[in-house]
Amino acid sequence: MKLEDYVTSIPDFPKPGIIFRDITTVTLNPEGFGMAIDQLIESLEDLDFDLVAGSESRGFIFGAPVAYAMEKGFILVRKKGKLPRETISEKYDLEYGSAELEIHKDAVKPGQKVVIVDDLIATGGTTEAMVKLIERLGGKVVKICFVMELAGLGGREKLKGYDVESLIRYEGK
Numbered sequence: 001m002k003l004e005d006y007v008t009s010i011p012d013f014p015k016p017g018i019i020f021r022d023i024t025t026v027t028l029n030p031e032g033f034g035m036a037i038d039q040l041i042e043s044l045e046d047l048d049f050d051l052v053a054g055s056e057s058r059g060f061i062f063g064a065p066v067a068y069a070m071e072k073g074f075i076l077v078r079k080k081g082k083l084p085r086e087t088i089s090e091k092y093d094l095e096y097g098s099a100e101l102e103i104h105k106d107a108v109k110p111g112q113k114v115v116i117v118d119d120l121i122a123t124g125g126t127t128e129a130m131v132k133l134i135e136r137l138g139g140k141v142v143k144i145c146f147v148m149e150l151a152g153l154g155g156r157e158k159l160k161g162y163d164v165e166s167l168i169r170y171e172g173k
Contacts, residue, residue: 003039004168006032007148021148021170023119027061036147037065039167040117044070049113049142051075053134055101055126056082062147063117075107075114077130088136092129101126103133110138121146121166124155131162 006026013020026032040062053075054063060076067074080089080100087102108114114134121127121144131141141162149155149166156164 001031001035003032003035003147006035007168019170019172021120021150023058023147026147036062036167037069040066040145040147041069043145043165043167044115044143047115047143049115051108051112051114051139053077053103053114053116053130055118055130058119059117062119066115066117072115075103075134077101077103077133088133090129090132090136092125093123094125095123099126101129101133103130103137105137108134108137108139112139113142114139115142116144118144118146120148120150121155121159121164122150122153124153124158127155128158131159 006029008022008025010020010022026036051073052063052067054060055077056079064074080102083102083104086105088105089100089102091098091100116127116130127144134141143163144159146166149169151169152172
């Protein structure tokens with residue numbers, strides 16, 4: 001089986017004309033989940049980096065096992081108000097409104113090379129905010145990896161100039 005065989009496509013959710021790509025069926029299946037983690041690791045094998053960053057919450061699901069397997073530290077990028085120590089934050093736009101992410105001020109040291117791992121790229125707003133946070137702390141984003149990409153939403157455009165890879169690419173929205 002291929003990784004995309006483990007993704008469940010749900011037509012007309014959350015509204016008519018949308019096909020929702022459900023990644024929970026990847027994580028529910030040990031073979032599918034293992035395949036996703038293994039392919040993310042393979043995409044990073046020859047890359048020089050220090051840390052893996054993942055955003056709340058599904059970025060944690062995929063980023064943490066990659067960091068562990070590759071013997072790297074893991075940076076938690078969380079919603080505003082969830083981290084206990086001194087943080088910096090970055091606002092970003094959502095389809096209907098805005099949100100804000102935070103990172104501990106000591107999560108990245110100047111010059112450290114960071115890989116971002118997340119489940120999905122859609123509009124790219126969350127990832128763009130993560131990049132800004134890491135770079136404000138002096139880190140360098142050397143690669144951005146996604147399990148799935150909804151190419152029709154144009155998220156890659158916000159990440160021009162960065163090495164972006166997705167394991168599964170859906171052309172639509």
